[in-house]
Amino acid sequence: MLAYLIRRLLNAVVTLLVVTLVTFGVFFLVPKATGSDPALLYIGKQADPVAVEGIRTKLGLNDPIIVQYGKFVKGIVAGRDYANGPDVTHCSAPCLGYTFKTNQEVWPILIKALPVTISLAIGAAVLWVLMGILFGVISALRRGSVWDRGVMTVALAGVSLPIYFTGLLALTIFVYGLDWLPNPEYTPFVDNPAKWFSGLILPWVTLAFLFAATYARLTRANMLETLGEDYIRTARAKGLRESTVIGKHGLRSGLTPLVTVFGLDLGALLGGAILTEAVFNLRGLGYWALNGIRTNDLPTILGVTLFAAFFIVIMNLIVDLLYGVIDPRVRLG
Amino acid sequence: MTTTPESVAGANPRPYLEVKDLNIRFETDDGIVQAVSGSSFSLEKGKTLGIVGESGSGKSVTSLGVLGLHRTRSNAKVTGEIWLDGEELVTSTDEKVRLLRGGKMAMIFQDPLSAMHPYFTVGSQIVEAYRVHHPRASKKEARERAIDMLARVGIPQPERRFSDYAHQFSGGMRQRAMIAMALINDPQLLIADEPTTALDVTVQAQILDLIRDLQEEFGSAVIMITHDLGVVAELADDVLVMYGGKIIEKGNAVDVFQNPQHPYTWGLLGSMPRLDRAVRDRLTPVKGTPPSLINLPDGCAFHPRCPFAGRNGTRSFTEVPLLRDAEVGNGHMVACHLPKEDRTKIFQQEVLPNL
Numbered sequence: 001m002l003a004y005l006i007r008r009l010l011n012a013v014v015t016l017l018v019v020t021l022v023t024f025g026v027f028f029l030v031p032k033a034t035g036s037d038p039a040l041l042y043i044g045k046q047a048d049p050v051a052v053e054g055i056r057t058k059l060g061l062n063d064p065i066i067v068q069y070g071k072f073v074k075g076i077v078a079g080r081d082y083a084n085g086p087d088v089t090h091c092s093a094p095c096l097g098y099t100f101k102t103n104q105e106v107w108p109i110l111i112k113a114l115p116v117t118i119s120l121a122i123g124a125a126v127l128w129v130l131m132g133i134l135f136g137v138i139s140a141l142r143r144g145s146v147w148d149r150g151v152m153t154v155a156l157a158g159v160s161l162p163i164y165f166t167g168l169l170a171l172t173i174f175v176y177g178l179d180w181l182p183n184p185e186y187t188p189f190v191d192n193p194a195k196w197f198s199g200l201i202l203p204w205v206t207l208a209f210l211f212a213a214t215y216a217r218l219t220r221a222n223m224l225e226t227l228g229e230d231y232i233r234t235a236r237a238k239g240l241r242e243s244t245v246i247g248k249h250g251l252r253s254g255l256t257p258l259v260t261v262f263g264l265d266l267g268a269l270l271g272g273a274i275l276t277e278a279v280f281n282l283r284g285l286g287y288w289a290l291n292g293i294r295t296n297d298l299p300t301i302l303g304v305t306l307f308a309a310f311f312i313v314i315m316n317l318i319v320d321l322l323y324g325v326i327d328p329r330v331r332l333g
Numbered sequence: 334m335t336t337t338p339e340s341v342a343g344a345n346p347r348p349y350l351e352v353k354d355l356n357i358r359f360e361t362d363d364g365i366v367q368a369v370s371g372s373s374f375s376l377e378k379g380k381t382l383g384i385v386g387e388s389g390s391g392k393s394v395t396s397l398g399v400l401g402l403h404r405t406r407s408n409a410k411v412t413g414e415i416w417l418d419g420e421e422l423v424t425s426t427d428e429k430v431r432l433l434r435g436g437k438m439a440m441i442f443q444d445p446l447s448a449m450h451p452y453f454t455v456g457s458q459i460v461e462a463y464r465v466h467h468p469r470a471s472k473k474e475a476r477e478r479a480i481d482m483l484a485r486v487g488i489p490q491p492e493r494r495f496s497d498y499a500h501q502f503s504g505g506m507r508q509r510a511m512i513a514m515a516l517i518n519d520p521q522l523l524i525a526d527e528p529t530t531a532l533d534v535t536v537q538a539q540i541l542d543l544i545r546d547l548q549e550e551f552g553s554a555v556i557m558i559t560h561d562l563g564v565v566a567e568l569a570d571d572v573l574v575m576y577g578g579k580i581i582e583k584g585n586a587v588d589v590f591q592n593p594q595h596p597y598t599w600g601l602l603g604s605m606p607r608l609d610r611a612v613r614d615r616l617t618p619v620k621g622t623p624p625s626l627i628n629l630p631d632g633c634a635f636h637p638r639c640p641f642a643g644r645n646g647t648r649s650f651t652e653v654p655l656l657r658d659a660e661v662g663n664g665h666m667v668a669c670h671l672p673k674e675d676r677t678k679i680f681q682q683e684v685l686p687n688l
Contacts, residue, residue: 230447236402237442238462238514239435252452328498329451 008320012313017073019309020302024069027298037061041296042100058084072097072302096306097299099292106303109288114307116186117284120207120276121269123200127208128215129262133255135212136219140254141246143224151216158213167206167279174202184280203280207273211265218258226254256326260319267315271308347416348375349554350399350522355413357391357398359406364627368394370578371656372413376571378521381548381555383569383586385562385601387623391578392558396524399556400440401430417522436466439520441544443527445507449499456495459483459514466518482513486543505536509543516547523548524556529564541567562605566590574598577624577634580656584665594659594667594676596639599684617687633670641679645671 039056055061059082060068074080079093091097096106135155139148174181184202187195226232227250235249236242272286281287285304292300323330357369369391376382384392394403399417403409404427415422417438422430442448450458459479464470470478476495483491486509499507508528515523525544529537545568548555557568565572565586572589574582574597582595593599600619621638624630632650636642642649648670659667659676669676 230442230444231450233397233402234442234448234514235450236405237400237434237440239431239433239465240461241431241465242405249450249453252450256452327452328454329500 008317012317015313016309020073020306021069023302023305024072027302029065038298054084058082058087096303099300100297101295106299110285110303110307113284113288115188116282117270117272117286119186119189119196119200120203120273120282120284121266123204124207124211125266127204128211131208131212132215133219136216137223139216139220140223140227155213155216158209163206163210163275164279166209167276170202170206184282186282203276203282207276215258218261219254222257223250223254226250259322259326263315263319267312270311272304347419349378349418351375351416352399353414355395355398355415357394357403357409357411360408366626367629368578368626369398372580374573374580374583376554376556378554379552380570381557381568383565383572384556384558384575385560385565385572386575387560389623389626390575392575393526396440396526396556396558399524400434400438404430435462436518437520438522438524439515439518441512441515441523441525441528444531445511446499448511449507451499454496454498455502455510459517462514463517479517482517483510486513504532505539508532508540512543519551520553522554526558562601577629578626579634579668581635581668582666583656585663588663588665592661593680594661594665595669596641597635599680602688641671645675
């Protein structure tokens with residue numbers, strides 16, 4: 001078990017290294033290929049050639065790409081100095097460099113954005129898991145009924161409608177129309193839990209609607225399959241209450257496959273819910289990702305990508321470890 | 334279904350299990366599946382009833398009907414009477430039948446790997462079965478009882494195996510655990526649905542021995558569902574032969590084996606491999622395939638596969654034969670249009686020499 005864990009952790013580190021390599025390669029090679037110069041992006045187009053050359057030296061853009069990559073990784077692990085002769089800027093670990101446009105350190109920006117994204121993702125996840133499972137199970141139990149068809153139709157709508165549509169619709173109705181909710185904004189939980197909640201409830205619901213739809217359909221399909229299993233018949237033959245048959249024997253196997261999907265979905269969301277954050281103007285990782293892309297800010301893009309990859313890898317690992325616990329047929333080792 | 338008043342005021346006490354005119358049908362998208370029609374049989378404590386037939390002949394559906402397991406399926410319709418120990422079950426409430434299920438009547442299923450929950454330990458599943466019917470029993474008491482039962486069905490190191498999962502058991506041990514689970518509440522009626530089908534031949538005999546021993550010990554009534562005539566010959570006192578959802582032959586096990594009356598039973602016997610006879614060219618299977626229960630053939634459901642169907646006119650093609658006295662004594666009954674003389678003659682002259 002311990003050996004397995006260590007192997008998986010090493011695996012995760014290697015995966016992240018590969019992600020940095022690929023992202024670094026793409027974002028620093030592509031500008032070169034298209035003729036745009038990172039130094040120019042940094043300093044602006046009408047700059048004095050001497051200044052541009054200085055920046056190029058300072059950012060290490062004259063080094064071979066592999067050396068640049070090495071410096072980048074070293075920056076994350078140990079920090080790095082950007083030096084142009086006597087002009088030295090120290091960037092302490094973990095260093096993801098400076099934004100081109102505003103010349104801020106990337107790491108603190110992302111760390112500050114992280115609670116927003118985590119709040120958004122976790123809150124929405126709680127909602128969509130509860131709603132998805134509830135509606136999925138009821139649909140499965142009332143298969144073919146008006147209820148089942150209704151839920152599945154709404155679920156289909158949920159899967160098909162893009163978040164910038166449902167999000168704007170929700171904003172228009174509940175914030176600007178009925179004035180039931182304040183304009184969505186992020187307040188740290190520790191500062192004011194009530195404000196944290198009321199500021200995020202609309203983004204949660206909107207995001208959860210999209211996922212709950214998928215989860216309801218998944219739950220329904222899994223439950224229908226499980227309820228047809230022989231061991232459910234055995235549970236009934238033992239004289240168990242129908243509530244125990246469904247709630248214990250049925251859910252236990254009906255929901256297990258959801259763990260995988262949930263881990264990956266949550267991992268992906270933790271890397272930034274770009275559309276939701278954009279629609280509701282929440283400054284999470286997704287906002288900075290979008291911002292970075294819009295302004296061609298390579299260090300930001302690189303940083304957000306790394307964060308996103310980190311969450312995916314970690315959630316994957318957690319799911320795999322969890323499977324060893326929830327499914328006794330999976331033996332880790 | 335009409336219930337005659339004499340059945341209520343009848344002079345004889347009821348047998349432990351009495352099934353009268355049981356009909357089970359399922360409404361599916363493809364049409365109505367008439368899985369069991371007009372089945373009647375009875376069983377006393379300490380006796381074993383064998384139900385024989387091909388897949389889809391209605392034998393499993395009958396037994397699930399006795400347990401009331403069709404109640405949870407909204408598309409199932411059950412009519413008739415099922416009397417267990419003086420109580421009528423078809424008209425009973427769901428809750429009443431649930432409390433009998435797993436308690437007074439229990440079932441051993443065919444494939445114990447799929448019939449046991451993969452995510453719960455074998456022990457906890459047995460404990461669960463015990464505690465439903467003994468709500469006041471402590472966890473410790475239930476655990477001891479389960480371990481005791483595992484030991485009784487011949488599982489070595491029961492304390493250790495208690496915490497294992499079904500997939501960690503061998504096939505034979507799994508079936509033993511399944512039996513332990515069924516017997517945990519001392520059921521008076523035990524239904525075994527092809528309990529040996531998924532097992533090695535050597536293990537099959539052990540399991541059958543086990544069921545017989547436990548039956549003697551507990552004095553329960555046993556219904557043994559099987560398509561293996563050898564199992565029936567080994568264990569059953571009485572035999573029902575089912576075809577197309579109907580009982581087509583019924584009688585004492587020895588009678589049914591030695592003097593079978595229905596051409597389908599002849600076919601079953603003919604398709605059974607035997608070592609005590611000289612090796613001939615080949616087994617004689619029953620030709621054709623079992624009928625669809627949605628669309629049974631007109632007349633006798635077996636007529637398309639019956640080599641003797643046209644021998645006495647066209648009745649077999651148009652008229653459904655009723656289960657009636659076969660006129661060979663001992664309560665032996667058959668549903669066949671052939672008169673007794675023809676049946677005896679055909680069996681003696683055409684069938685028996687080839688068995």
